[in-house]
Amino acid sequence: MLVVTSEWVSGVLSENRLTNDFRIHDTVPSAVANAGGAETRVVVSDGCSYEHLTDSISVAKVTVELDVSTAGAMRKMLVDLVKQGRFFLVVDLTGVDHVDSTGVGVFIGVLKRIRAHDGALALVLTSDGVLRYFRWAGLTKVFPIFGTVDTAVEFLGREVPNAHA
Known part of the structure; x- marks a missing residue:
């Protein structure tokens, strides 16, 4: 606002x-x-923002390519959310056309932190290239992936114990 x-x-x-x-x-x-x-949107840095949708679920939006030079800002934002007690996260990557191993490493590290609190992380992807990378790396078995934020939030609210949509 x-x-x-x-x-x-x-x-x-x-x-x-x-x-x-x-x-x-x-x-x-x-x-x-x-x-x-x-809802309150907090802009963390260029290309990274988040908002709390419910008492349980937050949506982090990333609009920059995730590589070794930019993944640090996303990592800081997601780790800060976990430190705030936000253990049910949807990461909206609909504005991202490229993710490298550094970006994927951030997701894996944050997922470990979230799971330690019985939380969940869902990704929203629309880029064919990014989705292809996740399939190639076998990460579609690790992360629930959706085409829209609404379906990811619905999934967390419906399928994950303790999350409330």
């Missing part, structure tokens, strides 16, 4: 399609009045 009073800033947000990611308000009182019970 953003409070924007400048027409120029509004134009920049609109041109970059950020109005799809943020709810825009003219005043702080308007933003506060509309915040009750709303």
